[in-house]
Amino acid sequence: MNQFFESGLFQVSAAHWAALAPYLALCVGIALTTVAAGFKASAHIHKILLAVSLGAAAALACWGMGSGDISFFGTSLALGDTMRWTLLAVTSLALLSSLFVDEEEHGEWSTLLLISTLGLVLLPGARDWVAFFVYLETLAIPGYVIAGLRLRRDGGFEAALKYLLMGAFASSLLLMGMALVYGSAGSLDYATIQEVAVRGLPSTLLIGGAFLIAVSLAFKVALVPVHMWAADIYQAAPTGLAAFLAGAGKVAVFMAMLAAFVGCGFLQVETFAKLFTFLGAASVIVGNLMALTQKNLRRMLAYSSVASAGYVALTLPVGAAATMAILLYLVTYALGLLVCFACLEALVRITGKSSSSTLEISDLKQVDSKKAGLVIALFSLGIFSMAGIPPLPGFLGKYLMISALWSSGQLLAAGWIVVGSMLGLAYYLKIMVPLYLDAPSANKMVSLRPSVRGPLAGAFLGLVLMFAWVWAYSQMVAVG
Amino acid sequence: MTTLMLMLWPLLSGLFLFCLIKVPTRTVQWVNIALHLVWGVFMWQSWAGFAPDQLGTVSWSWEWFPSLGSSLALGVDGLNLPLIVLNFILSLLLAFYSLGKEKLGASYLALFSILNAGSVGSLLALDALAFYVFWEFMLIPMYFLIGKWGSKNRVYAALKFFAFTMAGSLLMLLAIIALGTEYNTLSWNALRDAQIPYNGLGGFQGLVFLGFLVAFAVKIPVWPLHTWLPDAHTEAPTGASVILAGVLLKLGVYGIARWCLALFPMASQDVAIPMMVLGAIGVVVGSFAAWKQTDIKRMIAYSSVAHLAFMVLGLFAFQEEALQGAMFQNLAHGLSTGALFLIFGIIYDRTHTREISQYGGLASRNGLLASAFVFSAMASIGLPGLPGFVGEFLILSGTFFSNKTIALVSLSGVLLGSIYMLSMLRKVVFGPVGPTLEAHEIRLQWNEWVAIVPLLVLMLVLGLQPQFIFEKSKFAVEWILALMTSGWGV
Numbered sequence: 001m002n003q004f005f006e007s008g009l010f011q012v013s014a015a016h017w018a019a020l021a022p023y024l025a026l027c028v029g030i031a032l033t034t035v036a037a038g039f040k041a042s043a044h045i046h047k048i049l050l051a052v053s054l055g056a057a058a059a060l061a062c063w064g065m066g067s068g069d070i071s072f073f074g075t076s077l078a079l080g081d082t083m084r085w086t087l088l089a090v091t092s093l094a095l096l097s098s099l100f101v102d103e104e105e106h107g108e109w110s111t112l113l114l115i116s117t118l119g120l121v122l123l124p125g126a127r128d129w130v131a132f133f134v135y136l137e138t139l140a141i142p143g144y145v146i147a148g149l150r151l152r153r154d155g156g157f158e159a160a161l162k163y164l165l166m167g168a169f170a171s172s173l174l175l176m177g178m179a180l181v182y183g184s185a186g187s188l189d190y191a192t193i194q195e196v197a198v199r200g201l202p203s204t205l206l207i208g209g210a211f212l213i214a215v216s217l218a219f220k221v222a223l224v225p226v227h228m229w230a231a232d233i234y235q236a237a238p239t240g241l242a243a244f245l246a247g248a249g250k251v252a253v254f255m256a257m258l259a260a261f262v263g264c265g266f267l268q269v270e271t272f273a274k275l276f277t278f279l280g281a282a283s284v285i286v287g288n289l290m291a292l293t294q295k296n297l298r299r300m301l302a303y304s305s306v307a308s309a310g311y312v313a314l315t316l317p318v319g320a321a322a323t324m325a326i327l328l329y330l331v332t333y334a335l336g337l338l339v340c341f342a343c344l345e346a347l348v349r350i351t352g353k354s355s356s357s358t359l360e361i362s363d364l365k366q367v368d369s370k371k372a373g374l375v376i377a378l379f380s381l382g383i384f385s386m387a388g389i390p391p392l393p394g395f396l397g398k399y400l401m402i403s404a405l406w407s408s409g410q411l412l413a414a415g416w417i418v419v420g421s422m423l424g425l426a427y428y429l430k431i432m433v434p435l436y437l438d439a440p441s442a443n444k445m446v447s448l449r450p451s452v453r454g455p456l457a458g459a460f461l462g463l464v465l466m467f468a469w470v471w472a473y474s475q476m477v478a479v480g
Numbered sequence: 481m482t483t484l485m486l487m488l489w490p491l492l493s494g495l496f497l498f499c500l501i502k503v504p505t506r507t508v509q510w511v512n513i514a515l516h517l518v519w520g521v522f523m524w525q526s527w528a529g530f531a532p533d534q535l536g537t538v539s540w541s542w543e544w545f546p547s548l549g550s551s552l553a554l555g556v557d558g559l560n561l562p563l564i565v566l567n568f569i570l571s572l573l574l575a576f577y578s579l580g581k582e583k584l585g586a587s588y589l590a591l592f593s594i595l596n597a598g599s600v601g602s603l604l605a606l607d608a609l610a611f612y613v614f615w616e617f618m619l620i621p622m623y624f625l626i627g628k629w630g631s632k633n634r635v636y637a638a639l640k641f642f643a644f645t646m647a648g649s650l651l652m653l654l655a656i657i658a659l660g661t662e663y664n665t666l667s668w669n670a671l672r673d674a675q676i677p678y679n680g681l682g683g684f685q686g687l688v689f690l691g692f693l694v695a696f697a698v699k700i701p702v703w704p705l706h707t708w709l710p711d712a713h714t715e716a717p718t719g720a721s722v723i724l725a726g727v728l729l730k731l732g733v734y735g736i737a738r739w740c741l742a743l744f745p746m747a748s749q750d751v752a753i754p755m756m757v758l759g760a761i762g763v764v765v766g767s768f769a770a771w772k773q774t775d776i777k778r779m780i781a782y783s784s785v786a787h788l789a790f791m792v793l794g795l796f797a798f799q800e801e802a803l804q805g806a807m808f809q810n811l812a813h814g815l816s817t818g819a820l821f822l823i824f825g826i827i828y829d830r831t832h833t834r835e836i837s838q839y840g841g842l843a844s845r846n847g848l849l850a851s852a853f854v855f856s857a858m859a860s861i862g863l864p865g866l867p868g869f870v871g872e873f874l875i876l877s878g879t880f881f882s883n884k885t886i887a888l889v890s891l892s893g894v895l896l897g898s899i900y901m902l903s904m905l906r907k908v909v910f911g912p913v914g915p916t917l918e919a920h921e922i923r924l925q926w927n928e929w930v931a932i933v934p935l936l937v938l939m940l941v942l943g944l945q946p947q948f949i950f951e952k953s954k955f956a957v958e959w960i961l962a963l964m965t966s967g968w969g970v
Contacts (some may be wrong), residue, residue, distance in 0.1 A: 184718035229859060320908055325906050340926060364577055373501055373587075377498075384620060389617075389619070389620065390612065390616045390617060391613045391617055394615070395616075396545075399609075399653070399657065400548075400549075401659055402653070402654070402657050403548070403657045403660060406654075406657050406658055406661050407661040409794060414654065414657070415654065418650045418651075418653065418654060421645075421650065422646065422647055422650060425642070425643065425646055426643075427637055429623075432624075432627070433625070433627070435636065436627065437624075437627040437628055437635045437638065438635075462515075473545070473547075474544050474545050476544075
């Protein structure tokens with residue numbers, strides 16, 4: 001027993017507390033929202049608690065920036081600056097997605113969202129696969145609940161069930177992969193696995209395990225060929241959940257993939273790195289082409305984000321050197337996507353449709369660009385940022401990723417991103433046509449002047465955050 | 481600071497104009513003129529304070545991405561100053577032109593100002609990333625200007641414009657990224673001092689050079705990448721056509737001089753003959769195509785293809801006269817084609833048809849306007865005493881020294897130019913009054929004259945006193961030529 005305590009497992013210094021502080025803030029938030037729900041607190045209070053705990057976590061992460069890496073629980077959790085940046089990204093995206101939640105849903109929502117956020121921000125810090133799995137389920141299970149909160153929506157039941165089954169399937173693949181890796185390396189610790197992976201030719205068992213893990217995580221970020229669920233969830237799930245998964249979820253899972261695959265040395269295995277180049281290249285093409293054929297706006301955005309996941313997957317084999325590039329791209333893309341989601345919410349109210357799930361590109365014709373000028377201006381800025389057109393922030397992320405690929409000599413992948421971006425332009429511009437260019441249709445429906453202040457504020461906040469990230473990056477003198 | 485304001489002022493005025501969306505159109509148009517006049521003060525300061533013996537001097541800089549070796553570096557020199565002033569003049573005159581036109585309200589003027597910020601920014605930029613950002617930034621306002629305010633086929637034309645330019649630019653982006661990772665800096669001066677070694681077109685310098693070249697060739701546009709231009713020009717509203725011909729196409733020529741010739745002199749020399757051949761083909765094909773057009777704006781657009789092909793010749797002949805001529809022709813063509821588009825735009829506002837066959841007898845309906853139209857057409861053909869002559873004469877005489885065959889072939893362009901232009905004038909300006917002019921009165925408002933007359937005066941001034949421009953650009957041109965003749969051994 002003495003030995004156990006002396007092992008350092010429970011030695012907690014001030015530096016440890018400081019590093020843990022942002023995560024503790026989230027835990028406090030979870031506790032408080034649970035209590036508040038018990039007292040049947042109003043949605044207003046829930047919103048405030050949610051915003052305060054996310055804000056506190058972000059502020060504490062900023063405060064701790066630059067104080068180096070610290071390990072917890074032996075070596076199974078490592079918290080460093082990359083983790084703090086990821087936390088900033090995830091909390092800001094989570095805060096934005098919480099703006100989409102309907103008033104009456106807010107009770108359970110804030111607790112579930114905070115739990116899921118906690119899982120997300122811890123995931124990239126995992127340094128062994130058990131920890132990884134625990135964090136992954138922490139983030140996933142509240143997601144299943146949120147998806148099922150309001151089953152009566154159009155297609156809501158189908159989306160919730162699909163998401164649950166797909167998630168369970170992915171988890172089982174992950175467990176199978178972990179088992180194979182354990183079988184060949186004799187450990188679930190990243191460092192030990194790395195020793196095995198880079199020593200000589202890795203065994204088929206190890207590669208097989210790594211492949212299973214990769215495929216299961218590819219599910220989570222919706223890479224081709226395991227991307228089918230994305231379009232349904234993005235379209236039919238409650239807007240808040242779709243925004244949360246597409247934004248915060250994707251950022252954290254990708255960062256965790258990077259940390260895990262670099263940590264385990266998988267990316268040094270050539271066949272494994274090839275797998276991601278292949279998944280990425282396929283996602284870029286399929287995502288962009290499918291997006292081009294969509295009529296429903298949210299489905300189109302889903303396929304656009306399949307393509308964007310493809311760009312990241314192409315960059316993933318670069319490894320640790322591309323960390324900041326990938327993070328910046330993911331954040332700016334996700335913020336652009338959330339700006340678009342927010343604008344869709346506003347456009348739903350303007351066009352008088354029941355929900356943004358059914359909003360089609362042709363519906364945009366009804367929007368009078370004079371009267372709803374601000375909404376569609378923000379919408380187009382979001383779109384152009386996702387398309388990566390300078391000077392909007394999405395460009396910087398893409399630039400950094402191509403740059404990272406170029407300096408690691410993967411010219412083909414760099415070129416592929418460029419080709420994909422070209423294809424992407426076609427459907428991004430397709431949205432502009434009904435918004436601005438078509439002759440105004442006879443029955444403009446904007447005369448009601450409905451309140452769009454909430455979604456507009458969200459979109460504006462997203463845009464500001466996007467530029468804040470660019471500014472933060474410009475302040476970082478050294479990359480990585 | 482003045483240098484920064486050249487770019488920042490139109491950006492701020494654009495954002496300000498967007499806020500005036502509910503203000504009556506006429507007020508906004510006057511506000512726009514006032515904003516332009518303030519911009520003009522900055523222009524005047526830069527023009528008056530310009531020292532001709534500098535190239536690439538950074539006068540304002542902000543370290544925006546130190547980790548990428550990039551900063552927002554802006555500077556005025558002999559290569560860009562004349563074009564910046566041209567941009568300002570055209571934009572100011574268009575501000576007058578738009579007065580009283582109900583359709584050209586706050587959002588149109590705002591997009592226009594933002595477009596100006598992009599074009600002036602890319603002229604001023606002395607950093608590859610900054611240049612790229614401004615270069616791409618121009619696409620968005622232009623896309624909307626063509627797509628929203630253009631004529632019937634506008635959506636198609638806007639998309640084609642966007643897709644062509646973007647495709648070219650993305651190759652340039654790859655080249656910029658390659659430069660950034662290889663040299664860890666994107667500053668124009670630092671890259672020039674780095675003296676990028678050259679080992680064939682397939683080597684580093686060669687490939688990077690080609691990336692830049694394709695982007696500029698699309699913008700110019702060099703045959704066979706020119707097909708977007710006639711559509712964009714034809715469908716664009718008058719103001720956008722003028723700026724497209726007067727500034728945006730010029731950026732391609734400027735870009736080759738600034739980024740291709742100065743940074744990659746050896747690669748430039750290796751593609752000189754192919755580029756000159758493309759230029760000569762462009763001259764001939766553009767001229768023949770212009771001859772066959774039945775749509776006036778389309779004809780002027782093809783004439784632009786031919787005239788800009790002359791400039792490509794001038795750039796790649798590597799003779800002082802030719803390069804000076806190309807730089808000068810940039811301004812001359814901006815003024816003359818800008819004037820043609822503007823004058824025809826004014827006519828079109830009243831008649832709503834572009835078919836040459838519908839016209840005729842403009843001279844008897846409005847003699848003054850007809851004279852202005854003929855005057856601009858003469859400047860475009862290259863009548864001595866007008867700037868087109870100076871530019872094309874210099875280009876051809878320079879080209880003659882470096883390659884006689886190409887010079888002789890492109891000489892035919894001058895002849896063809898006068899054929900198509902004169903036959904268009906005959907059908908539109910002279911002869912019996914055609915059906916449209918019979919039906920519509922062509923009476924100009926004062927502000928439309930204010931937009932036209934300064935262009936004519938400027939053409940005359942440049943035609944008779946070209947020295948006025950040469951002395952601004954002499955240093956830069958000689959410096960580039962020295963680089964061409966001796967490579968990195970300068």
